[in-house]
Amino acid sequence: MSYCVDISPLDKRVECWRSHFPQLRRKVHGRPLVYLDNAATSLKPRDVIEAVQQYYLRDNANVHRANHALGHASTTVYEDARKAVAQLIGAAATQEIIFTGGTTDSINALATALSKSYLQRGDVVLLSELEHHSNIVPWLELSQRMGIQLVYLPIAEDDDRVVKALEEHIERHRPRLLAVTHASNLTGRVLPIERMAEVARQYEVPMMVDGAQGVVHHRIDVAKLGLDFYAFSSHKLYGPMGIGVLYIRKKWHDVLPPFRFGGGMIDEVDYQSVSYAQAPYKYEAGTPHVAGAAGLLAAVRFLESIHWEEGLAYEQQLLRVAVDTLRKVDGIRLLGHEGGQYDPIVSVYAPKVHHYDLAVLMDQMGVAVRAGHHCVQPYLKKLGLKGTVRISLAFYNTEEEVEYCADALKRSIQILTG
């Protein structure tokens, strides 16, 4: 299956990509929707919507242990999704893919499992200063509950300095776990994950990467990078909400105990004893989100069918346009984008204008952007900011949309300060 691959020039191809996303045809406040809130959630291609619908129209039945045709069909979809995800992120084995409710759920699950089998009072977990709350709060909970210590790695604009800081922090704090984001949901800054993984490997520090943003904009290879854990959500990756992934490297399967208990995760149960199934099943208690898996499978297939790499390259091109265009808007400042590697996310703030007011007016002009702290309060406080307006792009966005957004921003500032 392939979509749009033979179409040129590029703007025609983008138009073809757009035609697969039904929401792009809708209007808001009487104006065509300009959707630039992709870092919060992506729009869904028609294939994904139809896959979820087809699942309920045709295949719905519970997975595993079903001795009938529908149960078999349902199990096939679910396990095909696992295979597709394993391939997408370069997992060495399919059973390394654990389905969860999303990134937050994945990190919570991991923190719980590590707290039972690996982390002890006084152990240091090394995070970056750019983390989303979902990669801070689960560890804070452990710090309150069992006295682990959190240390934060500063993220400079220059990768060399980040790597050097990582070495110094590991030497000084001897962390038992490195848990960092692949890319910042606030600034778009991409961490030098490959080099950081190398350092972590040298010092034998296990590494977890929060891929909520990163997986959307990179071809990742978890096996090659030697990552221990990788977490992400389906819904930012063009799939349905309510399902996500926790990659657990095989060598951890014997170390990490189950983190949820019930049906589907056992080997044998007696009234007074239980033995657990093998991974991935021992980590997936209860009925999973099979329709979500069907949708995620369709999303992965959709990305392959459009030759996703071309979409990713185009996103970078669009990001450069966005940064250049936004820099020309009077009265605003950009966070970062001064040399390091970035995903197509730009946070701006206007020193004289509240981000809330900007988003309200931009919404009136049909532009969907996000205003607020973006669940990155500690880092914003460090910068002395309360919030930003965040513009986040996907491959179905156009230069015209970016320019319209910059213009809406400009007009909004004029209205608010005039």
Add this chain to the structure above:
Amino acid sequence: MPEVQRMGLAEKEQQLIDDLNMFDEWMDKYQFIIDMGKESEGLPDAEKTDDLLVKGCQSRVWLKAEKVGDVLVFRSDSDAIIPKGIAAMIARLYSGHTPEEILAFRPTFVEKTGLAQHLTPTRANGLSAILKRIQQYALAYKTA
């Protein structure tokens, strides 16, 4: 207190509805609200205390009530200009009325101006939080 010279709450509300509904375009309604925000004196920093913060707003909104004679006077502020305008609009509406009048009054301007449909749920929540706070003040001053 010369009752006859005071405009009733319902009449004042109708004026507010007319003012807002004068504009066909929502951008113009927002411009009106922004202007209200800009004209609002706000509160001096020293008076912007946490106990005056209205919970449920996306930006910080302070609402202060004082009793002058029989009636309440509301003053408000926000760090964002649109909520500041909305709060000022509401403060102006309710200022100069007794707690009993305020408690007996059922506002309809949120529906009649389309504010309810037009604001996103979180913003609409912020607006109803301001209205609720007004009622709480009225209740507190009535029993005080």
